[in-house]
Amino acid sequence: MPTPVIEVRGLTKHFGNIVALQDVSMTLMAGEVHCLLGDNGAGKSTLIRTLAGNNRPTAGEILFQGKPVAFRSPADALDLGIATVYQDLGLVPLMSVMRNFFMGREPVIDCVLFKLFRKSEARRIAREEMMKIGIDVRDVEQPIGTMSGGERQSLAIARAVYFGARVLILDEPTSALGVRQTSMVLRYVARLRNEGIGIIFITHNVRHAYAIGDRFTVLNRGRTPGTFTRAEKTRDELEEMMAGGREMADLTEHLSHDALEHL
Amino acid sequence: MSAIPKDERFTRTSLFHALMRRPEMGAVSGAVLVFLLFLLAASPTMFSARGVVNWLTVAGQLGVIAVSQCLLMIAGEFDLSVGSMIGFSGMVMALLFRFAAVPAWAAILAGIAICLCLGWLIGTIRVRSGLPSFIVTLAFLFILRGATIVSARMLNGSTMVGGMREAKNTDVVAALFGGQIGQGVCRWLADIGWLEKLPNGTPTVTGLPMIIVWCLVLGAGAAFVLAHTRFGNWIFSAGGDPRAARAVGVPVDAVKVRLFVYSAFCASVFGAAQVFEYGSADASRGELKEFESIIAAVIGGALLTGGYGSVVGALVGALIFGVVSQGFFYTGVDGDWFRIFLGCVLLGAVMFNTQVRRRVTGVY
Numbered sequence: 001m002p003t004p005v006i007e008v009r010g011l012t013k014h015f016g017n018i019v020a021l022q023d024v025s026m027t028l029m030a031g032e033v034h035c036l037l038g039d040n041g042a043g044k045s046t047l048i049r050t051l052a053g054n055n056r057p058t059a060g061e062i063l064f065q066g067k068p069v070a071f072r073s074p075a076d077a078l079d080l081g082i083a084t085v086y087q088d089l090g091l092v093p094l095m096s097v098m099r100n101f102f103m104g105r106e107p108v109i110d111c112v113l114f115k116l117f118r119k120s121e122a123r124r125i126a127r128e129e130m131m132k133i134g135i136d137v138r139d140v141e142q143p144i145g146t147m148s149g150g151e152r153q154s155l156a157i158a159r160a161v162y163f164g165a166r167v168l169i170l171d172e173p174t175s176a177l178g179v180r181q182t183s184m185v186l187r188y189v190a191r192l193r194n195e196g197i198g199i200i201f202i203t204h205n206v207r208h209a210y211a212i213g214d215r216f217t218v219l220n221r222g223r224t225p226g227t228f229t230r231a232e233k234t235r236d237e238l239e240e241m242m243a244g245g246r247e248m249a250d251l252t253e254h255l256s257h258d259a260l261e262h263l
Numbered sequence: 264m265s266a267i268p269k270d271e272r273f274t275r276t277s278l279f280h281a282l283m284r285r286p287e288m289g290a291v292s293g294a295v296l297v298f299l300l301f302l303l304a305a306s307p308t309m310f311s312a313r314g315v316v317n318w319l320t321v322a323g324q325l326g327v328i329a330v331s332q333c334l335l336m337i338a339g340e341f342d343l344s345v346g347s348m349i350g351f352s353g354m355v356m357a358l359l360f361r362f363a364a365v366p367a368w369a370a371i372l373a374g375i376a377i378c379l380c381l382g383w384l385i386g387t388i389r390v391r392s393g394l395p396s397f398i399v400t401l402a403f404l405f406i407l408r409g410a411t412i413v414s415a416r417m418l419n420g421s422t423m424v425g426g427m428r429e430a431k432n433t434d435v436v437a438a439l440f441g442g443q444i445g446q447g448v449c450r451w452l453a454d455i456g457w458l459e460k461l462p463n464g465t466p467t468v469t470g471l472p473m474i475i476v477w478c479l480v481l482g483a484g485a486a487f488v489l490a491h492t493r494f495g496n497w498i499f500s501a502g503g504d505p506r507a508a509r510a511v512g513v514p515v516d517a518v519k520v521r522l523f524v525y526s527a528f529c530a531s532v533f534g535a536a537q538v539f540e541y542g543s544a545d546a547s548r549g550e551l552k553e554f555e556s557i558i559a560a561v562i563g564g565a566l567l568t569g570g571y572g573s574v575v576g577a578l579v580g581a582l583i584f585g586v587v588s589q590g591f592f593y594t595g596v597d598g599d600w601f602r603i604f605l606g607c608v609l610l611g612a613v614m615f616n617t618q619v620r621r622r623v624t625g626v627y
């Protein structure tokens with residue numbers, strides 16, 4: 001079996017006395033879409049924020065291509081080609097599309113004391129990358145604040161794709177997107193997978209998850225019952241897991257009730 | 264992926280729209296209004312060579328600290344210790360010069376170095392403690408002013424240290440801060456009759472104070488850094504959304520500390536220029552300058568909550584301040600009115616800026 005691009009072993013994260021993650025293990029292979037499923041507050045965002053270098057784990061380790069890594073900041077993760085679209089997108093509304101796109105990763109030329117920001121190159125790349133995801137940005141100097149929610153989400157994705165040479169982490173990337181834009185993003189993700197990028201995909205939409213996911217890891221109140229491949233679970237079973245991720249037997253029972261009541 | 268059809272909802276951006284998008288628009292239109300007003304209301308001597316140099320000097324002094332205040336505000340901070348830092352730096356230089364018998368150039372460099380360290384300290388306390396810059400810099404407003412008064416009293420017996428008038432004629436570095444530029448040009452202009460002479464034969468204007476040069480150089484540098492360097496992008500992102508900036512690896516804290524150091528540097532330039540131009544240091548120098556620099560930056564389009572602003576705007580804001588504060592003298596209206604007028608200009612410019620910004624950025 002090839003070395004996973006990312007391996008998480010026994011990851012634990014506490015915020016004071018809140019247990020956000022407890023002994024979570026999972027692997028991400030190159031060229032797979034790995035869906036992370038679970039209820040609100042299950043710890044999905046915490047897990048990916050740790051993988052992206054925003055949090056330091058309380059215990060456990062992260063291996064990148066087989067070697068243990070300790071990220072001191074998000075820049076460390078980005079340097080390895082791990083890019084993230086956060087649930088809150090992580091864009092600055094007052095700044096332009098181009099400035100947001102290259103925030104923290106500016107193309108530069110050295111000039112005495114300062115690093116010159118190569119803006120014409122940045123403008124061109126930002127425009128091209130947005131084009132690839134299906135948004136024609138007329139003016140890359142336009143502030144993000146004037147863009148629609150979907151356009152912002154597309155920008156955040158395009159940015160992460162551009163910098164995520166090895167691993168792309170998407171935290172509910174399609175929540176603000178319409179049907180056309182969503183299918184565009186999903187197709188885009190599928191293409192990136194075929195190019196060999198490892199993708200962690202968080203979504204609450206079972207159709208999206210089943211359409212695109214190769215493997216699924218469930219999180220339930222900070223713990224994980226494990227990872228399943230597509231072959232091991234039907235879409236219905238997946239739906240059950242996503243509905244809460246509680247113990248399987250429990251869940252099935254619950255769901256039959258709930259489903260009946262709510263239908 | 265197939266080509267995306269051109270979106271027909273876009274109209275072409277007009278030049279007017281492009282101009283209206285500039286954050287310094289409010290300040291520029293304010294400046295035009297203020298100039299028109301004083302052209303009409305003030306006596307023509309305000310726009311004589313001497314009058315112009317007079318309010319340009321005031322604008323230049325304020326401009327030096329408005330530039331640094333503006334960068335700090337864009338990065339989401341502000342510095343209330345600027346005024347005290349001006350008095351402190353000048354006093355350190357004067358005391359070193361007079362009581363440690365060091366040459367003027369050494370006193371100036373030492374004074375600036377001490378201020379840089381203090382700026383670093385202020386910035387570091389701000390980012391390490393997480394306390395708002397309002398509290399931290401307010402504390403240093405008092406600490407530095409107190410230190411200035413105490414040290415002056417202890418060493419000098421009074422809060423006023425004089426006797427440095429000659430330094431700028433003998434010391435290159437002192438001249439760089441307190442001297443004048445373009446003296447030859449002024450003499451020549453007077454000789455060909457373009458500039459009036461005083462009865463004793465010297466021109467009414469002997470040269471431009473160096474502080475104006477400092478203001479332009481520091482302003483141009485800051486504007487360039489903001490617009491065209493990586494650090495500039497970091498300044499915008501640190502103030503616009505520090506969390507988002509950190510998440511993509513921007514060293515937000517380091518950016519802020521550096522800007523506090525820059526703020527202290529600009530204050531010490533102001534302090535040095537005052538000491539060596541007037542030949543004295545006074546413990547009360549620089550009082551209220553922290554607010555005046557914030558006013559200039561805000562008139563210039565800077566947002567108190569960070570992430571938005573313009574160095575050019577801050578300079579225009581300083582110009583408005585210079586014209587208004589000096590202009591009243593030439594109108595015959597009592598000078599005490601100037602603060603009322605200035606407050607109104609501030610309000611008007613900020614309301615205008617807010618409208619523009621909302622339309623341009625979509626952020627409310």
Ligand SMILES: Nc1ncnc2c1ncn2[C@@H]1O[C@H](COP(=O)(O)OP(=O)(O)OP(=O)(O)O)[C@@H](O)[C@H]1O
Binds near residue numbers: 015018038040041045
């Ligand atoms: N910085 C923090 N400080 C304290 N508690 C936190 C912090 N971040 C997350 N938590 C807690 O950790 C738990 C997991 O949160 P997390 O955001 O990872 O959930 P999630 O699975 O992403 O949920 P959602 O589907 O709603 O996005 C929550 O109970 C949350 O309150």
Ligand SMILES: [Mg+2]
Binds near residue numbers: 044045046087171
């Ligand atoms: Mg989440």
